[in-house]
Amino acid sequence: MFEAPFLRRIVRCPRTTGGVCLQESRDLFLGEIDSLHIEIRFRNTSTIAKDHQGYNMSRNIDTREFSISDYDGALQVWQRVEGVEIAEGDDREGVARFLVRNPGLSRVAIDGSAILGVALCGHDGRRGHIYHLAVDPAYQRRGLGKRLLDECLDGLRRAGVQRAIILVADDNQRGAEFWKRCGWETIPGAIAMGIDV
Structure with missing residues (x-):
């Protein structure tokens, strides 16, 4: 297991193959990314959005x-x-x-x-x-x-x-x-x- 802090929320992602859901709130699904390719250096949403196209945090705001x-x-x-x-x-x-x-x-x-x-x-x-x-x-x-x-x-x-x-x-x-x-x-x-x- 590793922890990735995103905007005060700690998201726990198991180190397994396949996608995992990173979310910002209890009721909002934002996308899947392969947890093996997440590194601890990803600390902000712009880095994740740029490096992982499926993780679109801004959506249609x-x-x-x-x-x-x-x-x-x-x-x-x-x-x-x-x-x-x-x-x-x-x-x-x-x-x-x-x-x-x-x-x-x-x-x-x-x-x-x-x-x-x-x-x-x-x-x-x-x-x-x-x-x-x-x-x-x-x-x-x-x-x-x-x-x-x-x-x-x-x-x-x-x-x-x-x-x-x-x-x-x-x-x-x-x-x-x-x-x-x-x-x-x-x-x-x-x-x-x-x-x-």
Whole structure:
């Protein structure tokens, strides 16, 4: 036996002839490859996809506007992603109001009918706001989050918004690193504040 780590999931493959299934989630079959030809050096999905044509990890992932019919799938993604806090206003009715107020800006990444990533995006006429950008853990580190983010920012530019703001929990180090890699910066001297109304 040997272990191959793929996006936080340890896949155990017996050293036998024939194909074995490598998978990223409990319900998604991604392909077969001969386990004798897998080497420990294959540490990332791009290497495997390049060297093993039958192992197509990206499949048919597409992005489109977030619709309220996507809510249940989006909620499941949010619940699986560390650092996403579900709070007041994140129920179906609250998200529906947000989408109506900000048409065409929020995005989802999909594979068939499965929601793999989601981003809520809106603006107040002056500043853009992005909430709950999340990608299913099995699909992280493949550019989906950046793709959703770029599409949100494109929508804000078309709406005439020149700057966007996000809130990142201070204990969400991985999330903060993602935003910094995407070019976002902390706002010196600013303190996030809020009040229930």
